[in-house]
Every structure is written in C-alpha cells, then in structure tokens.
Amino acid sequence: VLFAAALVAVCGSAPVALAHSGHSQPADGSAEPVLTWNANATQAIAAGRPPASSTVLLGIVHVAMYDTAVALGLDEEAFLTQQSTPANTSAAAAIATATYEVLVARVPSQQAFLDSTYRDYLAGIPDGKAKQRGVALGDRVADEVIAWRANDGFDNPPPPFVQPPPGPGVWEPTAPTPPVDIVLTQVRPLVMQGAGQFRPAAPPALMSERYVTDFAEVKAIGKADSAIRTAQQTKPPTSGRRTARSRGIAQCVRLPSPRTSTSARPPGCSRW
Numbered sequence: 001v002l003f004a005a006a007l008v009a010v011c012g013s014a015p016v017a018l019a020h021s022g023h024s025q026p027a028d029g030s031a032e033p034v035l036t037w038n039a040n041a042t043q044a045i046a047a048g049r050p051p052a053s054s055t056v057l058l059g060i061v062h063v064a065m066y067d068t069a070v071a072l073g074l075d076e077e078a079f080l081t082q083q084s085t086p087a088n089t090s091a092a093a094a095i096a097t098a099t100y101e102v103l104v105a106r107v108p109s110q111q112a113f114l115d116s117t118y119r120d121y122l123a124g125i126p127d128g129k130a131k132q133r134g135v136a137l138g139d140r141v142a143d144e145v146i147a148w149r150a151n152d153g154f155d156n157p158p159p160p161f162v163q164p165p166p167g168p169g170v171w172e173p174t175a176p177t178p179p180v181d182i183v184l185t186q187v188r189p190l191v192m193q194g195a196g197q198f199r200p201a202a203p204p205a206l207m208s209e210r211y212v213t214d215f216a217e218v219k220a221i222g223k224a225d226s227a228i229r230t231a232q233q234t235k236p237p238t239s240g241r242r243t244a245r246s247r248g249i250a251q252c253v254r255l256p257s258p259r260t261s262t263s264a265r266p267p268g269c270s271r272w
Contacts (some may be wrong), residue, residue, distance in 0.1 A: 009238050016130025032092070033091055033092040033095035033096060034065060034069075036121070037095055037096055037099040038061075039063075040099070040103075040117055041099055042054075042058065044103050044110040044114055045058055045103070045107055045110075047060075047109075051181075052153075052181040052184055053181050053183065053184065056187065057106055059190050060106060060145065060149055061099055061102050061106075063080055063190070064098040064099060064101075064141050064145045065095055066079055067080055067081050067082075067083065067098075067144075067145070068094050068098045068141045069094055070083075070095060071137055072085065073087070081140075081141060081145070083140055083144075085133055085136075085137045086133060088129070088133070089134050089137060090125055090131045090133065090134030091134065092121075092134065092142075093125050093130075093131045093133075093135050094127055094135070094137040096118060096121050096122065096134075097118075097134065097135045097142065098137075098138035098142045098145075099135075099138075100114055100117075100118040100138075101143075102146060103143050105146045106146075107155075113128060124243050149188075152188040153186040154187050156183065156186055157183075158182075159182060159185060159186060161179060168206050169203075169206045176228075221233065
C-alpha cells in the first residue's frame, strides 16, 4: 500500500511522457495507470486469499510498479532493478505490463481475468513506438521481479500445525480452526533478513520471579475492587481522541528518500 501511495504521489512530478488515452485519468495523465493496476492487482490477489498472504503478493507487485516508475524518470533509487528507457515511453503501457506479468506469474488462477483486463487496457493506448517501449520496459522489470521471488516458499504446501495440549503457558486459539496464513512462516521476507529478525523475546518463564511479580501486579490493579488502581486507570479509554491523533500522525508521516535522511512534512505537523 505504501508503494502504491508513493507512486500515485510522485508520478505526477516525474518527467514522464504518458502516451496513453481512452481511459479516465487526471489532467496530467500521471496517476491513472498506478491507481487502475493497483485496483486490478487487489481484485486478482484477494480472491479467496487470506489478508496476510494478499499483502505479501501485493508488496511484490508494488516493487514492479515502483521500479517501473523509477525507470520512467522518478528521481529515486530502484528497489530491485535499475532499468532505463527513452523519454517518450508510455508509462501506462509500462506500468500495466509489469503489473500484469507479475500477477500472472504469482496468481495463475486469475489469468483469465488478467488476460482480458490487460488486453482491453492496452487497446486504449495508441499504437506506436511509445507503447512498444512501455511494453518492453514492463517486460524487463517483471522478469527481474519474478526471478527475485523465485522459490520464495509462498507456493509450498503449508506446514502441519498441531495444537499442543492445554496447560499453563500454552497458547490456545480462540477458534477451533487452524491458524490462518501459516504458510507465511516459510516464506522468504520481502525486505527483512529473516522472519524472526524483529521478533520480541519470549515471555518470562512461568516459575520465574519476573512472571510472579507481573502476575501479582496485574491481579492487584485489574480486580474489580482494586485498592491501588487510580481513577485515571479506571477511566474508560477515550478512543475517539486517540483516533483523531492517529489520523493526524498518519497524515504527517512521510517516508524519507533513499538518498536523504530527511522527509518533507506538511505545515502544522510539528506538533506530532
């Protein structure tokens, strides 16, 4: 999602000649290919797929879209593959082709939908060298992305899950069904070095002094007639205020450029 949002924001300022017409798009013709093919990707990926797996696949697609935008003139470093193309290259054809080919490779069950969508989309782009260059660029980027994620474990059979017998310290699922998206435990991460790179430490042992102290604290503060819980701790959380603050923070957050350590923030964001 961050890749798609960044692409929509930056493509408008990139020195890219869009040789594309016949589709509804902004006046500058910049964001339409990203918005359209992000929506197509979401539709193809989400069909019968759990949310976490969908997010991984969408991240792979966004790498293809982003590196295509960089090749088209976006003044940023490529995530995976640095490509080049003449200035008069159809960005619409390039974004569509890169996205389409990655999707066909990673979500083959949706090929019929993707084939017809891609065919109809390309039909709206005027024939010519700009279109040909766009398709060729999309081909090159897609090939690199597909090779990068080859044998990443996503299509392997999910590992077996055996629920341990109930007991102290044993996690018990809230539903009788197996955990969702357990296949991701064996999938190579997109950016991290390994699935456990940022995994927090295990909780304290059940018979440790730390566990006994924490348990006693929670019990003393949390019981209905607690004598030590303060009025502030008893007060229900003001979720509305937190939501408003969260919105403000989200609007002010900007990812830094790979080439700099700073990022632009809109006026009024300093308070966050």
